[in-house]
């Protein structure tokens with residue numbers, strides 16, 4: 001006798017079982033998703049943190065190239081004044097260590113677009129902080145001030161290094177400046193570099209000793225040998241710089257500090273940081289900072 005599937009209890013039971021199976025599978029998939037998705041997101045974030053760490057290493061290598069070329073570290077502060085007479089003695093000295101023939105009367109050929117055409121001073125002083133110095137000294141002058149920045153290094157001419165017209169050039173020491181990650185927070189035409197973390201808005205900080213051993217002996221303001229203008233403001237700003245256990249000697253005190261604010265976009269107050277014990281709960285926002293010192297990531 002032919003079996004009627006509608007009345008076959010075995011078959012009917014199988015239908016019910018399939019539905020349960022399906023539900024079980026859906027539930028299992030749901031559980032797996034709940035378990036895997038955070039892990040996936042975590043892996044994605046950790047890959048992005050690694051990417052920033054790698055970029056800081058590349059910036060480090062670019063600074064080494066700069067130092068090999070000019071026998072000094074890039075400064076982390078510079079004021080480009082409005083005329084030759086207004087250069088401070090300190091800033092003149094910084095420039096002359098890099099380009100010993102720098103022509104202050106033409107601002108080193110700044111903006112000059114053809115051989116023989118003098119450069120010119122900006123209409124208002126340009127205050128380069130550490131974040132801007134990092135981009136300027138490693139990327140060079142901007143050949144396209146009105147559109148997407150085009151950093152073309154420096155003219156290989158100690159008198160007019162800031163000219164943009166084609167001639168023998170020192171190539172940019174760092175060539176991976178992603179245009180969409182160059183920003184200009186203070187709108188002065190000098191760019192800062194934002195790291196590649198999601199929705200990042202605060203750039204890499206840069207503090208340079210200019211190769212001088214740092215020795216702060218007298219007062220809280222005696223920062224002479226470290227390039228004090230390293231923070232994001234144009235005032236003398238040592239915010240976020242990290243010091244050794246003595247509370248006065250910056251980490252890498254003959255070198256420099258590069259600091260990404262990390263995923264929370266906040267640098268923190270800086271200060272003493274040696275092995276992480278100093279990052280108290282109040283300084284938790286610094287624990288995710290990515291740096292070129294202390295093993296790359298600050299810890300708590």
Ligand SMILES: [Ca+2]
Nearest residue numbers: 127128129188
């Ligand atoms: Ca500035």
Ligand SMILES: [Ca+2]
Nearest residue numbers: 184186188190
């Ligand atoms: Ca700027």
Ligand SMILES: [Ca+2]
Nearest residue numbers: 261262266285
């Ligand atoms: Ca942070």
